[in-house]
Amino acid sequence: MSTAITAEAGVAGSAPAETEARRIDPVTASVIQGALENVAVEMGYKLMRMSYSSIIRESEDFGAAIIDAQGRQLCESAQSTPLQSGPIPGYVRGILAELAARGELLRPGDVIMHNDAYAGASHGPDVAFCVPVFHDDRIVGYAVTTAHHLDIGALTPGSCGIVDAIDAYAEGLQFKAIKVYEAGKRNDAVWHLLRANIRAPDLVVGDMEAQIAACRIGAVRYLDLIRRYGLATVEAAADALMDYSERLMRDAITRLPDGRYAATTMIDGFLDSDDPTKRELPLAVTLIVEGDELTVDLTGTAPQVPDRPINMPLHGTVDCAIWLTLRSILLDSAVYGHIPQNSGLTRPIKIVAPRGCLANPVFPAPTIARFCPGNQLADTVMKALAQVVPQQVSAGIGNLKVIAFSGLKGETHWVHMEIFEGSYGGRYGRDGMDAVDTLYANTRNNPIEDIESHLPLRIDRYELRDGTAAPGHWRGGLGSVRSFTMLADGGASVEGEGHRFPPWGFAGGRDGVTAALTFEPSDGPVRPLPSKLPHMRAGAGDRFVALGPGGGGYGDPAARDPPKVLDDVLDGYITAAQARADYGVAITAGGVLDLPATEALRASRNRA
DSSP states (O other), rough: OEEOOTTOOOOOOOOOOOOOOOOOOOHHHHHHHHHHHHHHHHHHHHHHHHOOSSHHHHOOEEEEEEEESSOEEEEEEESSSSHHHHTTTHHHHHHHHHHHTTOOOOOOOOOOEEETTTTTOSSEEEEEEEEEEETTEEEEEEEEEEEOOOOOOOSSSSOOOOOOOOOOGOOOOOOEEEEETTTEEOOHHHHHHHHHHOOHHHHHHHHHHHHHHHHHHHHHHHHHHHHOOOOHHHHHHHHHHHHHHHHHHHHHHHTSSSSSEEEEEEEEEOOOOOGGGEEEEEEEEEEEEEEEEEEEEEETTOBBOTTTTTOOOOOIIHHHHHHHHHHHHHHHHHHHHOOSSSSSGGGEEEEEEETBBBBBBOSSSSTOOOHHHHHHHHHHHHHHHHHOGGOOOOOOOBEEEEHHHHHHHHHHHHHEEEEEEEBOBBBBBBHHHHHBBBBBOOOOOOOHHHHHHHSSSSEEEEEEEETTOOOSOOOOOOOOOEEEEESEEEEEEEEOOOOOSOOOOTTTOOOOOEEEEEEEEETTTOOOOOEEEEEEEEEETTTEEEOOOOOOOOSGGSSOOHHHHHHHHTTTTHHHHHHIIIIIIOOOOOOOHHHHHHHHHHHHHEEE
16 A cells, blocks of 8 residues: 655645635735745744754754644745755644644644654654744644754664664654643643653753744744734735745646656665665655656655664655755756745645555654665655756765764763765766755754864864765765764764765766775774664774765766866876776876877777
């Protein structure tokens, strides 16, 4: 049996959507759109400035959005990540469904906490706080923030790298539409429970309180907008803006030739496992284009892993990975400019996923380590799209890695989550981007100064990784090298991908380079580590060295301009020997391009 989803599933207790947008002039609609976007941006900045942890303050691993009474996203914070803001409508649907099942009503002053991975949440550590917005005793929307929290009470410290959880209960605390404030009164028992069950209570609770404050600011600003223009006008603007975004997406789909376009990607899984059902697993995508509608069929994806947490929630991870990729490629902002980011964009898209597969697991299958598989799923969607819009995609991406560092200072835990960059493949007309977060992640790196001033960690190396530029007319992006030394006893756990299978080359470009991770103890031999590693002890002086992957190349390397190849050699990205072997470009020992020799080399290859 498969589960099919569309963007706007019904919301319990909401009014039915109108079939036609109420009439509103485009100028007023545009002004209201800008005001809504500013509300979400203000929520995001307030959350960043009030948060305690670097994952929110520096990496911007959070989301902020206003949702209307029907559960549709009106706007999102521009500085947040797609994997945080994208799932917010699903969080609201999950909250309302859970409250309805319990017979609970929402009242002014309520604040709801929710992280149920099987009811909209992306995974357990991404906790949402939701403030219902009332106008004339009627719910007119919801102000919502999400954020990744550095500990959620899982079996080992941190909230990433929990790769050995056997079920959802081993992943940490589950909050299913819990009222942390009820009618304006703080529910102290919930906060006591929180503090007693997480390892870094001041940090985590401080971030949560920042989320609530940002939600309340958003609710006030949204009400101000309604009072200024009137509820009917704001709702009419929302309908018109969603219809506009929907038309753009339908027009983009219509330009694709009808047909079926399939792609498959293999993920590492658990490379050190003796169980073949836990390693080297396929993600399968078939895009079915029919007129102005697009179905994404995930049939053929590997079955869920029942006792390892690389399963991906259908709502909150899989749908966002798909929507983000389609929107980015089909409605490229470089071509279309600014587009209202709302639920209208996803109306023409249907997702089909077999129940019980990696992309639609059945509770209580664990999901906390869904991050890297979901990013690989987005890459597979792009690989399928490459068959119909080859000049709008990049070659294969180099995936990311997360290490959760932790330790004790006396009786107090410290926890730090570090996201290690990947890279993009080459794309038509441009080389791949080096050492960046890719696709639906889009977080920023933590400044070295911030890490070293707050934590017992030292960053010894942070540089581009030599030899990872995959050959192509437009080369793949380079990975990075990052080396962390423990300055105190502690430990680390790892959640990564791409140690076995390299990013795919496209249109004659070569495949990229796989990632790697090594452990260098202060008193023992260096040893390689797999892409997923349960919590391991590490002592002061021990070092972790992460080698980032290089993205795939795009196009025939022989078509690359020789001066660009020379630039890559002079920049240290490739060697002169690689220039000759991969590109047919001759460079002298003095670093000068030898054009006659290059022409001869390429001519001989063409004859062969």
